[in-house]
Amino acid sequence: MSVAIEASGVSAVFDQRVGTFGVHRRVVAVDDVSLTVKEGIALGIVGESGCGKSTFARLLLGLLAPSGGDVRVGGHELQAMDRRARARLIQPVFQDPASSLNPRRRVGEIVALPLRAAGVARGERRERALLMLSRVGLAPEMAGRYPGQLSGGQRQRVAIARALVLEPRILICDEPTSALDVSVQAQILNLLAELRASFNLTLVMISHNLAVVEHVADEVAIMYLGRVVERGEAGSVFAAPRHPYTKALLASVLTPEPGLGLPELPLGDAVPDPANIPAGCRFHPRCPAAIARCATEAPARGDVECHLVQPVPT
Amino acid sequence: MSPVLEVRDLRVRFGAMAAVRGIDLAIERGQTHCLVGESGCGKSVSALAVMRLLPRGAKLEAGAIRFADEDIARLPERAMRRLRGDRMAMIFQEPMTSLNPAYTIGSQMTEVLRTHRGMGRAAAVERAEAMLARVGVSAPGMRLGQYPHQLSGGLRQRVMIATALLCEPDLLVADEPTTALDVTVQVGILKLLADLKRDLGLAMLLITHDLGVVARIADVVSVMYAGEIVEHAPAGQLFAEPLHPYTRGLLRAIPVPGKVKRGEKLATIPGIVPRTEAGFRGCAFRDRCGFATYECAEPIAARVEGAHRWRCRLEAGWREAA
Ligand SMILES: Nc1ncnc2c1ncn2[C@@H]1O[C@H](COP(=O)(O)OP(=O)(O)OP(=O)(O)O)[C@@H](O)[C@H]1O
Ligand SMILES: Nc1ncnc2c1ncn2[C@@H]1O[C@H](COP(=O)(O)OP(=O)(O)OP(=O)(O)O)[C@@H](O)[C@H]1O
Ligand SMILES: [Mg+2]
Numbered sequence: 327m328s329v330a331i332e333a334s335g336v337s338a339v340f341d342q343r344v345g346t347f348g349v350h351r352r353v354v355a356v357d358d359v360s361l362t363v364k365e366g367i368a369l370g371i372v373g374e375s376g377c378g379k380s381t382f383a384r385l386l387l388g389l390l391a392p393s394g395g396d397v398r399v400g401g402h403e404l405q406a407m408d409r410r411a412r413a414r415l416i417q418p419v420f421q422d423p424a425s426s427l428n429p430r431r432r433v434g435e436i437v438a439l440p441l442r443a444a445g446v447a448r449g450e451r452r453e454r455a456l457l458m459l460s461r462v463g464l465a466p467e468m469a470g471r472y473p474g475q476l477s478g479g480q481r482q483r484v485a486i487a488r489a490l491v492l493e494p495r496i497l498i499c500d501e502p503t504s505a506l507d508v509s510v511q512a513q514i515l516n517l518l519a520e521l522r523a524s525f526n527l528t529l530v531m532i533s534h535n536l537a538v539v540e541h542v543a544d545e546v547a548i549m550y551l552g553r554v555v556e557r558g559e560a561g562s563v564f565a566a567p568r569h570p571y572t573k574a575l576l577a578s579v580l581t582p583e584p585g586l587g588l589p590e591l592p593l594g595d596a597v598p599d600p601a602n603i604p605a606g607c608r609f610h611p612r613c614p615a616a617i618a619r620c621a622t623e624a625p626a627r628g629d630v631e632c633h634l635v636q637p638v639p640t
Numbered sequence: 641m642s643p644v645l646e647v648r649d650l651r652v653r654f655g656a657m658a659a660v661r662g663i664d665l666a667i668e669r670g671q672t673h674c675l676v677g678e679s680g681c682g683k684s685v686s687a688l689a690v691m692r693l694l695p696r697g698a699k700l701e702a703g704a705i706r707f708a709d710e711d712i713a714r715l716p717e718r719a720m721r722r723l724r725g726d727r728m729a730m731i732f733q734e735p736m737t738s739l740n741p742a743y744t745i746g747s748q749m750t751e752v753l754r755t756h757r758g759m760g761r762a763a764a765v766e767r768a769e770a771m772l773a774r775v776g777v778s779a780p781g782m783r784l785g786q787y788p789h790q791l792s793g794g795l796r797q798r799v800m801i802a803t804a805l806l807c808e809p810d811l812l813v814a815d816e817p818t819t820a821l822d823v824t825v826q827v828g829i830l831k832l833l834a835d836l837k838r839d840l841g842l843a844m845l846l847i848t849h850d851l852g853v854v855a856r857i858a859d860v861v862s863v864m865y866a867g868e869i870v871e872h873a874p875a876g877q878l879f880a881e882p883l884h885p886y887t888r889g890l891l892r893a894i895p896v897p898g899k900v901k902r903g904e905k906l907a908t909i910p911g912i913v914p915r916t917e918a919g920f921r922g923c924a925f926r927d928r929c930g931f932a933t934y935e936c937a938e939p940i941a942a943r944v945e946g947a948h949r950w951r952c953r954l955e956a957g958w959r960e961a962a
């Protein structure tokens with residue numbers, strides 16, 4: 327299998343001045359991450375709010391130049407590719423559809439725009455845009471509306487239709503179904519599965535919904551404060567999580583069982599701040615299992631970055 | 641005791657399109673009422689109508705909205721502005737649309753306290769900072785100086801929640817408050833809301849697609865479809881015995897953690913929602929329902945059994961057949 331995406335030691339650092347006195351703040355949103363996604367694979371990325379998932383997605387899309395390291399997509403350096411070729415190779419679905427759709431264009435135009443950029447004839451553009459809208463479950467009359475006239479979930483489906491209309495090789499989805507009800511979500515996930523089967527689409531899916539990731543992903547990467555702290559084949563990570571953060575995540579999933587109430591939070595209260603990454607293991611202030619060594623020494627690089635986990639012999 | 645919020649026969653139109661078609665809602669002190677349903681069925685529009693924040697082009701028709709024993713459906717905007725952000729507050733579905741990109745988090749939060757509580761700057765900053773810390777925002781003092789685009793999606797949502805809670809409202813309308821958050825933070829926020837509900841007697845209208853959240857925190861649930869509430873029941877009852885075929889389809893489509901199989905198709909509800917114009921008759925779900933008969937095109941009366949209300953003319957038999 328050839329490699330679709332290869333990130334080698336990528337970092338994203340933001341320098342900011344904050345407040346009236348311009349206090350300097352250096353946010354390390356993505357910290358030296360290396361990750362390979364093989365062609366046709368679905369990778370799920372899960373992690374703490376603010377841990378750098380969307381920033382990592384922007385690095386993979388070439389929308390943000392890495393502060394360190396590099397990203398190769400389909401064997402090419404993204405930054406060096408021309409826009410048309412890039413659009414046919416890789417497409418995003420962004421987290422916040424309200425801010426990624428042009429409010430002054432009608433839905434039909436929004437979905438057809440990538441086709442125009444790719445030089446598809448006008449008549450065919452319209453046809454393909456409408457077809458794509460129907461595949462994400464939107465009626466043809468929606469094509470004439472502006473994004474502001476749609477519900478949150480309808481906007482999200484427009485964003486998905488726009489990303490899929492060119493039939494890209496790679497799709498990067500940032501929370502693609504969080505605004506959708508479960509039946510429409512199921513419809514979109516089935517559609518993605520169909521596309522994967524029919525043209526070997528490579529999928530990177532960022533989601534807080536662990537059941538969705540479990541359903542879609544072949545492999546998962548669990549992020550915490552800018553690093554991938556656990557990675558592996560999806561089935562085994564979900565069945566037997568090894569990093570304490572992954573365990574905490576899985577313990578917090580709310581299954582639809584009324585009467586169970588809310589689970590006890592297995593994590594400490596300390597709030598992670600990417601401008602102030604703890605020394606040693608970055609998870610140690612919140613880790614229920616931390617030992618003295620965790621506060622001083624960073625865990626070795628590997629599939630599970632934790633002092634308490636023995637590396638699996640390969 | 642009368643409910644904090646009581647909505648009767650609420651209707652909202654956009655031109656010919658009827659987005660909300662006569663819904664009733666009642667929420668008591670200390671109660672969490674969840675509103676779920678098909679994307680586009682009118683949940684957000686209903687919530688905006690309650691807050692009297694409907695967008696231009698929307699027409700609020702008929703109906704009464706009683707808040708704390710006053711009908712606010714026709715209250716002048718000036719009086720509404722005094723209520724909003726103070727005694728009733730809303731958390732919006734898309735935080736970016738309600739946070740002003742041109743102002744810092746601090747100025748947006750302190751503005752609320754200065755308008756409604758007449759607080760001085762220093763006191764307002766202190767309270768805003770404390771509230772950010774309470775909803776789990778890191779380095780709250782520093783965040784006050786940041787602009788919305790400098791925050792991650794989850795942080796923005798927490799800022800929104802903190803802002804809504806600043807004046808300790810009687811009614812909180814929360815539209816998808818935790819969908820942008822990871823599951824550990826979600827549990828933290830839901831616990832916070834549960835505490836406030838207990839300590840302040842907060843009445844909460846919570847809109848969400850996450851049926852896991854609904855199962856765990858709802859007292860009662862209303863299921864909407866095409867602008868109507870098609871089923872309403874205490875949470876336990878709704879999950880155990882859904883009486884409307886739409887609710888049934890919805891519950892079946894949930895990917896249950898630990899049970900989903902990779903590659904296996906998820907159950908969906910085939911078809912799409914019809915366009916409902918004023919004067920639309922009959923059950924709006926009939927085109928997608930496997931049990932519909934020609935009678936379903938006739939007006940459907942609400943049925944009641946104890947605390948359970950639903951709108952479907954099918955007899956219990958369909959459930960065994962399904
Ligand atoms: N343009 C920017 N300037 C400064 N800081 C930024 C910028 N973009 C992101 N950040 C910071 O980088 C960190 C990671 O943000 P990112 O949006 O990637 O998180 P995320 O994992 O996608 O979170 P969520 O689950 O909440 O969407 C956050 O602390 C955020 O505040
Ligand atoms: N400004 C508007 N102009 C015209 N139609 C609108 C407008 N705003 C909303 N609508 C329509 O009203 C209906 C109800 O929208 P609403 O936002 O309440 O849906 P929702 O139930 O909140 O959906 P979601 O779960 O996707 O957020 C939708 O069909 C939507 O397209
Ligand atoms: Mg994000």
Ligand SMILES: [Mg+2]
Pocket residue numbers: 477478479683684685733815
């Ligand atoms: Mg909505």
